[in-house]
Amino acid sequence: MKKHIFSLSIILANLLMWAIAYPHISDQVPIHWSSSGEVDRYASKMEAMLTMMGLLVFLYIMMILTPKLDPRRKNYQLFSKTYHLLINAMLLLFFLINLLVVMTGLGYDLPTGSIVPVLVGVLLIVIGNYLPRVRSNFFFGIKNPWTLSSDAIWKKTHRFAAKVFTAAGLLIAADGLFSISEGMMLPIILITVFAPYIYSYVLYRKEMDVKS
Template sequence: MKKYILLIISLINIAVTGVFIAFNPNEELPSHYNVNGIADAYSSKWMLLFIPSILVLFSIIYAIYAKVKENDENYKSYRKYAVRCIVSMFAFLFLFFWMLIALVLQNKVNIDNLFLPLTCIFMGCMFVYLFNLMPKIKQNSLLGIRTNATLSSKSVWKKVHRFAAYFGVICGIAVIILGIISLFIINISNVLFFISIIILLLSAIVPAIYGEIIYSKERTSNNYIE
């Protein structure tokens, strides 16, 4: 039953969204915003249902995966953390989508002053939570920094994920701070959002590079001993 909770929530969510859309007096609402947060395309208000339908699809994929893997012993070893990661991503998407839906339902022509700053804050919070889980995740093929180096050596896996936890949390906090700053300095929100994306990419790339370096040293050391 637990594996279907997210699906149930997402179905209720799409129904609630439909109610809000039905009572909205506008027949057409913004369907696209440019890089400056300005509405540049409009369509039927019912197209807004596409947004919560993404959560339904996300939940169905998770439910199928959980069902297929429920008797897999390897999956059982990291299931608790897999569920936490999935739930945190679901929560982020839920908040992100409702922020967008709320802005669109108000027929906002310009969403730049709120959309990008709040997106940064939500993403930063999610990354802080996810990277906090890193040191607790055992070697597996689904979660974590999965490279040839980390999957080939348990010691490299532990070192990389310990480092990734510290580095990722710092990156997440930095993105939250940038989001807060852009709430007050609107004219640079695009630049700060771009910087935030780079920081979040680095939170995954740097630990992967670190893993390759220590794995190379480990192999060199083992060859020297032999």
């Protein structure tokens, strides 16, 4: 139960924040911003609260269910601390985004164009630092037919992905702080997602060539 205390505390703190702020929030609340920091979607405050709270609760439920549903559930015991740390990091990110939505709904003019990239960048850096500890499973990490086919490919891919995620996080955070280039975050995230997949396929082909 101790490993759930932090997660449940974040959810409870988020619920209390919404309960206290709800009567004072404007009827229409910004819930999405473009890469330049401009609001591009509004929602009613009820929709905003339910959506943002729902994301936290969904992530927490998935945290509990995933190790039980995974055919390689025994491997979670090998990186249990890392698994909960990364899930809690994501929960904390969503909590801070909730805070951003609430503060904006209360009328505060916040530099969202800087805050969001910094938060995303820090999360990617944290993920990058812990990815090499993740063991083979069907739900968490860089999972595809090639990484799941070989523990060696899994480990090499996650060591490579760790470098990619860390570099991407630094670039995105720097862009948020110093406005290096407008619209920079999306291309970096796409590269961060696809580069490890391509790398794992290359490793797989090399392994098959050796075996043949």
